[in-house]
Amino acid sequence: MNRPTWLAPTLYPFEPDTMRVDAGRLRYIDEGSGPPLVLLHGNPTWSFMYRDWIRRLASDYRCIAPDYIGFGLSDKPAGWTYRPRDHAAHIETLIQRLGLRDVTLVLHDWGGPIGLSYATRHPDNVRRFVVMNTWGWPINHDPRMTAFSRLLGGALGRALITQYNAFARLVMPLAFADRSRLSAAIHKHYTRPLDTPAARYGSWVFPRALRSARDWLSAVWAQRHALRSKPALLAWGMKDLAFRTRYLDRWARFFSNVTTHRLFDVGHYVPEEGSQQVLPRVEQFLASAS
Numbered sequence: 001m002n003r004p005t006w007l008a009p010t011l012y013p014f015e016p017d018t019m020r021v022d023a024g025r026l027r028y029i030d031e032g033s034g035p036p037l038v039l040l041h042g043n044p045t046w047s048f049m050y051r052d053w054i055r056r057l058a059s060d061y062r063c064i065a066p067d068y069i070g071f072g073l074s075d076k077p078a079g080w081t082y083r084p085r086d087h088a089a090h091i092e093t094l095i096q097r098l099g100l101r102d103v104t105l106v107l108h109d110w111g112g113p114i115g116l117s118y119a120t121r122h123p124d125n126v127r128r129f130v131v132m133n134t135w136g137w138p139i140n141h142d143p144r145m146t147a148f149s150r151l152l153g154g155a156l157g158r159a160l161i162t163q164y165n166a167f168a169r170l171v172m173p174l175a176f177a178d179r180s181r182l183s184a185a186i187h188k189h190y191t192r193p194l195d196t197p198a199a200r201y202g203s204w205v206f207p208r209a210l211r212s213a214r215d216w217l218s219a220v221w222a223q224r225h226a227l228r229s230k231p232a233l234l235a236w237g238m239k240d241l242a243f244r245t246r247y248l249d250r251w252a253r254f255f256s257n258v259t260t261h262r263l264f265d266v267g268h269y270v271p272e273e274g275s276q277q278v279l280p281r282v283e284q285f286l287a288s289a290s
Helices: 047-057 084-097 111-121 143-152 155-164 166-174 184-191 198-212 214-222 245-254 275-288
Strands: 017-021 024-031 036-040 062-066 103-109 126-134 232-237 258-263
Touching: 017 084, 024 047, 024 084, 036 047, 036 084, 036 111, 047 062, 047 103, 047 275, 062 084, 084 111, 084 214, 103 111, 111 126, 111 214, 126 245, 126 275, 143 155, 143 166, 143 198, 155 166, 155 198, 166 184, 166 198, 232 245, 232 275, 245 258, 258 275
Parallel strands: 036 062, 036 103, 103 126, 126 232, 232 258
Antiparallel strands: 017 024, 024 062
């Protein structure tokens, strides 16, 4: 593919591969060799968020980091659903087509339910989890998250996100505990892929889906029990305004073989803001859970 001019090769030195899906071209990074790690992003991020992870881990692991349709370097077709369940179907197809076996799922934000959907359908092919500031169940129990979904997933939110790129430009910086860690050069790599109103539609569907995908989330979470004994590392930004301690506690209660690492000065975007703190813990976990 032709690299966009705004994509700095010093920050993102990878050449994405392409998989054709029903909605168009899905781009993904496939670097390194060894046991496979599948790194799943959320909103409004893409594989760029895992650039430091890939550089550090690719010497020992095969790192696969997709950009969902509508995000990053993947196509952003008009008229597609952008529903989480359909993103999950693409991830399942990607894992199958690449022939990945015994995978480690690295989950953040919407990567949680999307990755959990794969894991509940194929528990024998999932080795372990790295879980960061995410969830896997309906959020109707949480009035703050419901209000967030009503605001940004409604008509006003649609206008703010599609016309002004509000999720990438405004919500993302507000979710950092230390906004100096999101430099202008780095931030540009999250705003520029969403460069037109049409390209931002998927970024609006995600907050809307916190409520509209409730039945799908319920169905995914209901099938979780086969995953309970899988080794899991919980790496949690404790200054996250959305996924607070109760979400961390719920994951910790679910997994029976769990290690928890709390990052007290990190907000929501742990793979970006807290990578230097998290990566040594991830390396240790991957080695010990082999």
